[in-house]
Amino acid sequence: MKITVIGTGYVGLVTGACLAEMGNHVVCLDLDAEKIRVLEEGGIPIHEPGLLEVVQRNRAARRLQFTTDVAAAVNHGTLQFIGVGTPPDEDGSADLSHVLAAARNVGRHMTDYKVIIDKSTVPVGTADRVQAAVAEELAARGMALEFAVVSNPEFLKEGNAVEDFMRPERIVVGADDERAVLLMRALYSPFIRNRDRLLVMDVKSAEFTKYAANAMLATRISFMNELALLAEKVGADIELVRKGIGSDPRIGYHFLYAGAGYGGSCFPKDVKALLKTSSETGLELKVLRAVEAANEHQKHVLVEKIVARFGDDLRGRRFAVWGLAFKPNTDDMREAPSRVVIRELARRGAAISAYDPVAMAEAQRV
Known part of the structure; x- marks a missing residue:
């Protein structure tokens, strides 16, 4: 063709x-x-x-x-x-x-x-x-x-x-x-x-399918991250919990890894767009709104742990950041959690050494 x-x-x-x-x-x-x-x-x-x-x-x-x-x-x-x-x-x-x-x-x-x-x-x-x-x-x-x-x-x-x-x-x-x-x-x-x-x-169902898929995956990520926070509080190992729930075929293992939050060109943008569409219809997507809020908080969790350990004044301390893109094997820095971590550490006076095997040029550009 x-x-x-x-x-x-x-x-x-x-x-x-x-x-x-x-x-x-x-x-x-x-x-x-x-x-x-x-x-x-x-x-x-x-x-x-x-x-x-x-x-x-x-x-x-x-x-x-x-x-x-x-x-x-x-x-x-x-x-x-x-x-x-x-x-x-x-x-x-x-x-x-x-x-x-x-x-x-x-x-x-x-x-x-x-x-x-x-x-x-x-x-x-x-x-x-x-x-x-x-x-x-x-x-x-x-x-x-x-x-x-x-x-x-x-x-x-x-x-x-x-x-x-x-x-x-x-x-x-x-x-x-x-x-x-x-x-x-x-x-x-x-x-x-x-x-x-x-x-x-039909055309509208196809258009909606893409947004629904990304919103569902974003929801899994945010929910798993919140479970990880709670597991830490009560003394449970979230990796063992992941294996325990992922082995259920109704749940599966995909997108069940706790981390610093989702980023990239799709999930943040598509969640926002779906929330905007829902607001235009007069319908509030309460779960998806919470997914977005939980993800934004998750990007700050690592910094909060550092501050709890070393205090708010990080002058004279150097931190290494391994991995800058929002995920491995890409140079995409859009909405990458590393950007929040680096910004917040630098704001507190920390020196930072950062490395990514793929995204160094893009990280320097942004």
Whole structure:
């Protein structure tokens, strides 16, 4: 298939490279000329294990190309993946300006049937706004071309994204257009030969599924961290408790590790966005609000322990911080708990030596 991927960040680049790996001809579009320069020279703008090799292999095979030419990119693929960022606004809602700009570019340049696929994490109702944006551009051109809008959220884990894409646990497709569904089934059939993992549903349910999944995982992390605090108070070993509850198949072991709180580009942003959506409907998600509050507190727990041991004045003391990114095997420093720890220690006068095997450059940048 001929595919266009709009955006060469984490979601877009992994999507484009992995689809090319299965024999598709993919053009990745980005308006950032510096990103495209790096990609054209054989590099990648992010750290993700295994991704560089996939990109280089498919560039060499001419199945994967990069461009800043909007018209050429739009006219290349029947399938148009939107994989741009949706950063949080000040009120917690997702900023859809990049998504809608991408949709308008498709409407401005398309000349035949297109399937426009939201790969980015977007709130419920975004597909309707994408539909309207494309239709508006077509109307301005005096054209009545057919197109479909599909929600196909990514469920990639940073540090394991290539493996997650190539061997998906499930593929969610939200679509109301049967022609689009058939194309999506054909696209993903090589990824699900052993077992049909494609879940077809309506668009709004697909959009909601991504937020619900991340909110559920964030809840497990915050709840486990609170259990760890209580275990410490009563003299229980939280690692043994983890094994005791994780062995229950109704619970399982995933996301049951106590730590300094969750961070990264997904959980904090998506929890805020879901809370914003709920407030707009007049419904308060009390549990999710508590999850967010517990996570913010957890980022300060280590500092509180240090202050309890050494006092509030840490001048003359040096602390080592091992690991800076929000999780291993990534350079993503967004919402990383280490940032809170370092800031609070430095504010109290401490000297700090920090190291991360992957994220040093990004840590220095932020």
